[in-house]
Amino acid sequence: MPRSPQPFEKHAMADPDTLTTTRQETATTLPWNVVVHDDPVNLTEYVTWVFMKVFGYGEKKAAALMMQVHRAGRSIVWTGEREKAEFYAQQLQAHQLRTSLEKVS
């Protein structure tokens, strides 16, 4: 589990290096969103199936996310650390789902 970033204001006056280090840590620990976008060919049943297969979601949750993609044009299907987000995005693209990654700000 990533360590929570510490507030850097306290260190800033005492040691500029500490400020730099803390900023970097903050950047790397921000979570990433895995976003699936609607497209003209993928079947709704297939999208649900892929969410179940890739994330291990139950059918109800997978179908709800699929409906959000279908109706809203996109859905955040997973949020978490970068490495895992990249892995999921790769898996979803391998199943031909239009997938992007967004850093949570």
Add this chain to the structure above:
Amino acid sequence: MRIQQTLEGGLRIDVMDGGDWNVLGGIPHDALSADEPLAERLGALINHEALAEDWQEFIVPDLDEAFRSDVAHVAAAVAEAHSQAGGGEGPLWITRDDAMKWYSALNQARLAIEDRHRFGPEEDFDPARLTAESGAALLRSMLYLNLQKFLLAVVMR
């Protein structure tokens, strides 16, 4: 063409004549007709500066190879079955292990057709706009779609 489930959980397609073989041969042909490879199109969605370069360098080529391999697999399976049937009546088998490759190739074929002809959602579809070429493409796309539905419902579940 008749499609039925096998005891092993795959599909058997009973091809009736040369017309059916032409339709099946159209799958790889359509899939490879896309103006922009699917892997590149998907790769363009990963555009965050921290990720884009590595994604283009490492992931896109892998995806491209996998998608092309799926299409090649289907092309080879159709060619083999066509040859064994002497171009006439005969079976084409899709095993459970093959199902994802077939689904992938069919998806690529439908995407390429949709890109070229822009049929759009069913509710907005206007048959009066169809030309001979786009009408034939629509029929192929509908057949591919039904084959995908079979694969999903019978083999991949």
